[in-house]
Amino acid sequence: MKNIIDARGLSCPQPVILVTAKMKEMASGEFTILVDTDTAKENVSRAARSNHWVVGSIEPDGDGYRNIVKKD
Amino acid sequence: MKGRNILSLSWGIVGVGAVIGILAPVLQKLGNPGNMGICVACFERDIAGAIGLHRAEVVQYLRPEIMGFVLGSLLAALIFREFRPRGGSAPIIRFVLGVFAMIGALIFLGCPWRALLRLSGGDFNAITGLIGLAFGIFIGTMFLRSGYTLGRSEKSRPATGLVLPLIMLGLLILAIIFPVLEGQPKNGIIFSSIKGPGSMHAPLFISLAVGLGIGFLAQRSRFCTMGAIRDLILFRQVHLFSGILALLIAALIANLVLGQFHPGFMGQPVAHTQHVWNFLGMALAGLAFALAGGCPGRQLFLAGEGDGDAAVFVVGMIVGAGLAHNFGLASSPQGIGPHGMAALVTGFAACLFIGFTMREKLT
Numbered sequence: 001m002k003n004i005i006d007a008r009g010l011s012c013p014q015p016v017i018l019v020t021a022k023m024k025e026m027a028s029g030e031f032t033i034l035v036d037t038d039t040a041k042e043n044v045s046r047a048a049r050s051n052h053w054v055v056g057s058i059e060p061d062g063d064g065y066r067n068i069v070k071k072d
Numbered sequence: 073m074k075g076r077n078i079l080s081l082s083w084g085i086v087g088v089g090a091v092i093g094i095l096a097p098v099l100q101k102l103g104n105p106g107n108m109g110i111c112v113a114c115f116e117r118d119i120a121g122a123i124g125l126h127r128a129e130v131v132q133y134l135r136p137e138i139m140g141f142v143l144g145s146l147l148a149a150l151i152f153r154e155f156r157p158r159g160g161s162a163p164i165i166r167f168v169l170g171v172f173a174m175i176g177a178l179i180f181l182g183c184p185w186r187a188l189l190r191l192s193g194g195d196f197n198a199i200t201g202l203i204g205l206a207f208g209i210f211i212g213t214m215f216l217r218s219g220y221t222l223g224r225s226e227k228s229r230p231a232t233g234l235v236l237p238l239i240m241l242g243l244l245i246l247a248i249i250f251p252v253l254e255g256q257p258k259n260g261i262i263f264s265s266i267k268g269p270g271s272m273h274a275p276l277f278i279s280l281a282v283g284l285g286i287g288f289l290a291q292r293s294r295f296c297t298m299g300a301i302r303d304l305i306l307f308r309q310v311h312l313f314s315g316i317l318a319l320l321i322a323a324l325i326a327n328l329v330l331g332q333f334h335p336g337f338m339g340q341p342v343a344h345t346q347h348v349w350n351f352l353g354m355a356l357a358g359l360a361f362a363l364a365g366g367c368p369g370r371q372l373f374l375a376g377e378g379d380g381d382a383a384v385f386v387v388g389m390i391v392g393a394g395l396a397h398n399f400g401l402a403s404s405p406q407g408i409g410p411h412g413m414a415a416l417v418t419g420f421a422a423c424l425f426i427g428f429t430m431r432e433k434l435t
Contacts, residue, residue, distance in 0.1 A: 011364075011381075020307065
């Protein structure tokens with residue numbers, strides 16, 4: 001569970017703050033972030049790209065999305 | 073309809089900013105007040121006046137742009153399957169933030185949208201307002217960095233997301249049933265200004281059409297004037313900022329073309345020259361928007377896509393407008409109101425209290 005961030009239900013910009021902090025903490029590797037709006041999904045992807053990480057996959061998950069963010 | 077959201081890409085947000093930047097001066101040309109083609113705060117204040125929440129006779133009109141923003145966003149959210157009824161993330165806090173966001177905006181005399189439009193029309197008093205806005209948002213980012221959160225919203229029944237759009241539809245129906253009558257301060261139950269900014273408006277259906285169009289585009293692009301500055305400070309990210317820059321440049325060009333660019337500090341429409349209060353008013357508004365997670369326009373678009381918490385913020389702003397005019401907190405072209413300073417101190421105290429107390433570690 002350590003590498004899963006639950007950002008569902010959080011207002012802007014908290015999903016991005018959480019994903020940015022995780023990327024900084026891990027430096028490389030893979031983690032999952034759960035979001036419940038399309039806006040948060042887009043913002044997480046944008047934050048990953050601008051920090052030179054990639055979004056491996058985005059899967060629908062319940063009412064939201066499960067994003068896999070990674071860096072080799 | 074699902075697929076790649078083109079309007080959320082860099083050129084999408086620039087395009088939407090430019091469209092708003094062109095349409096606002098056009099609305100002014102068609103009758104809206106000076107440098108106020110669109111102003112979310114002012115227009116919600118006019119709506120508050122139209123339904124009698126305050127009796128400032130010069131600012132009463134049911135502005136169809138606001139109804140269009142919410143209903144256009146609802147339409148986009150339904151078409152693209154983004155309508156998600158939700159709520160329960162500290163609604164009373166959001167209400168209070170809405171109240172003080174409005175009071176701060178009315179001390180400056182405009183929301184962030186109008187601050188940009190005032191500057192594009194040559195009103196240099198907007199500069200201190202915009203710097204104040206950025207300062208207020210900067211304080212907000214310090215809280216966000218230290219774990220500020222209003223907590224999670226929960227999925228809810230459709231009514232949670234539909235109540236504000238239905239209120240807007242109701243107001244629109246009232247605007248059609250009780251249209252403004254030339255020289256009459258009231259038609260049925262609806263007040264309307266016979267002089268002042270409230271008496272100046274583009275034709276109802278043009279205002280509504282522009283509002284619907286902007287609401288639709290802004291829901292898709294996530295356009296947010298507060299987020300633009302916040303993301304720049306917090307993440308060094310220019311995505312949303314490129315949208316407000318496009319708005320400013322497009323509006324400047326549109327104003328030059330339409331002969332509406334009048335540079336200077338003095339004699340600007342619906343503006344005062346008290347720079348300290350312009351700065352502090354917008355700083356309060358900026359802080360409240362940052363703590364609530366969106367500018368006043370964005371709150372309308374979020375409310376349209378089902379966010380009941382954003383809807384509470386909107387209602388807070390409308391009630392805040394009533395308080396601002398009933399208690400002499402709002403400014404006028406002569407300067408700040410008799411109790412504007414007291415309202416500022418109270419507003420900052422309330423926002424700082426909320427900022428310091430609503431913090432937790434999220435995982």
